Amino acid sequence: MDYRFSDAIANTPKSFIREILKLTQSDNIISFAGGLPNSALFPVDAIRHAAEHVLSRDGRNTLQYSTTEGHAPLRAWIAERYARHGMNVAPEQVLITNGSQQALDLLGKVFLNPGDAVALENPSYLGAIQAFRLFRPQFHSATLSTDGIDVAELQAVMRQHQCRFFYGIPNFQNPTGLSYSATTRQQLATMLQQEQQLMIEDDPYGALRFSGSSLPPVAALAPEQVVMLGSFSKVCAPGMRLGWMVAPAPVLAQLAVAKQAADLHSGYFSQRVLYQYLQDNNLDEHISQISHAYQQQQQAMVAALQQHLPPGIAHTTPEGGMFLWLTLPKHWSATDLFHIAVRHGVAFVPGEPFFADASQRHHLRMSYCTVDVATIHTGVQRLAAAMAEYAAQLPQHSKETQ
Template identity: 45%
Template sequence: MQIQISKRMSKPDFQGEFVDAMLKAATAPDLISFGGGLPNPISFPVEDIEAAVNKVLQENGVQALQYSSTAGYGPLRSFIAKRYARFGVTLSADDIIITNGSQQALDMLSAVLVDPGDEVLVERPSYLAALQTFHLYDPEVLTVGLTESGADCDELEELLKHHSPKFFYAIPNFQNPTGLTYSKEVRERVATLVASTNMLMVEDNPYGELRFRGEGGESFGRYLGEQCCMLGTFSKTVSPGMRIGWIACPNRALMEKLLGYKQVMDLHTNIFCQMVLAQYLQDNDLDAHMTKIKNLYQHQADVMMDCIARYMPEGVRYTKPEGGMFIWATMPDGLSAVEVQNEAVKRGVLVTAGDPFYEKDRGVATMRLNYSNCTDEKIEQGIQILAQVIRDLLQARQG
């Protein structure tokens, strides 16, 4: 018997194939990995979470083990809504839907907004798992390039003269994969351009709390109100394993459709984890916890940038992030990042070539380096190996 798979799941998925290959490579023993986007496990508040688990079971065990509401646990939604004030946005708990990580939020928005053939707009490059999700709904994926200050506004303005995307998906703070952040001027101009259309702004902000230098980071929600959906997650601040993310949606009509779709999908996100997380946030100072993480990541980012400056051959360029988890490196003389990646993994270093972060571009010279999940020693060792790989490939090309 041959099972008939849906057309949706039968399509080639370059991003998925690439990620699968990377994950398999990551299982190799003694591999130095700059390839993922994992938080540093030394930042996980294990003892505090244990105390929250015990407290929830002792005081609200029956509620924690029962079915719950689709929108999510009220105290947790209230906490999230209040925290948006630091990004210049006023929200209430009614504007928040708790999701299974921000990945589910991407799927929910796609299912509710996108019909086959519709246009959607993303940054170039963009988060590869978002591209995977959007592709499931058969849209025409448009892209707008990035500058050091964020989206290329001139390119965006010209694109919107000829296209009508359903939404613009952007990661304005410490973007994945580039680590770049939108300037205030770019945010304001992008908001003005979006406001002149019927396009929804989808702001993904998993790294916004991870700013370790500089200032800024106002949400597009401040400028666009109901025309902006804001996605967030506790995966980068507390625990990725709990799978707690959210959609902040002040648009009532869209909120109703999102809730209806989520109810069909899973009824509700794990209520036990929601209550444990809410208890942890009530009993502990999240800002103090975040200060520890930001100090750690600033140190690791500085170590990696220092090693790149010391060991890499001339012509390697790289972004200098003010937060988040990533550095975006560009190889000299158009050297293929996939070629570098394939050779580096043979020598015990995993990096992520830039290709799967692009909708169409292939053979690119860019790669993503993650600094958050390695010791200082591993960072230095890994960058030295990577630098030698690049030198060897350049020499082979010349000779």
């Protein structure tokens, strides 16, 4: 049978991380590769009690079809939580999705035609690149630094290419762990308003702050110019597959139509169980527990990197979230290093797929969330040994230019 697949799917590569994870399943490999939350911190008993409560009190309705926009009390809970952080959101502006990954797909369906331009951070979240690539856009990037996106460069990019939207992650960005400063957020909001441009503000990690001061989302500063994405995956449990979008009313109406065509609605049972869990438990206390654990793991990784890695390798030091980013000497290849590292019993994600044009090969992403403190130290020692082997294999002229 000659299966005639679409051009869109034929030109969309497999998830790079999912393919890498297949290579790191051995018990002998310490993996810093996966972007998974720590399953030891999942509120298993509390969610079980919530499920039992919902099924025993209203089981028949809970197992029925529901509305596309999502469980109304859950949407109201999300809106009220934004209000407590100074952002004016009505429940009618909230759309429940199957994690924030579905939100990216719906946004592509609503906004993108083949050949349209999309602005990204450089580097950007590879899951977003993959989701948008199905719609065959042209990607254009602006520089991401320790203060966040270069707003002047982004403005020039969006003007030149008439971008449909800018996709960014202002809090503890995946893959770098970097966050936008207060100044950058205000400059970006002002630019979006002046240019009448749209931003997709992805915020799956913002609640996981363990140092520094919280800053307002860009959506709070320019609400008509921003669609905001959130997720329960990092603060509760990813297996429930529940996220949300907050959007201006005209945008939300179109997103709801796209979602009706995709799946009618997100799992109603999961929504009801999650809402019951939120009613019975203090989510902020649970988030505080997660953040404290991640802080200890991040500090252990940073200390180990500073102790064991050779000179000439830089790393970010995030104030929250799940990732940090290593920058290798420019003539190194993180992909080549990866294969040596696996032989040494440690894994990471090479940085190349986080660049829409795959232009930079000398970066890598590491996650500290699922590895205990002692194992982090051992894993970084293995990484240092892999780097020493890799450096020894480089041509002599490359070593001299390090």
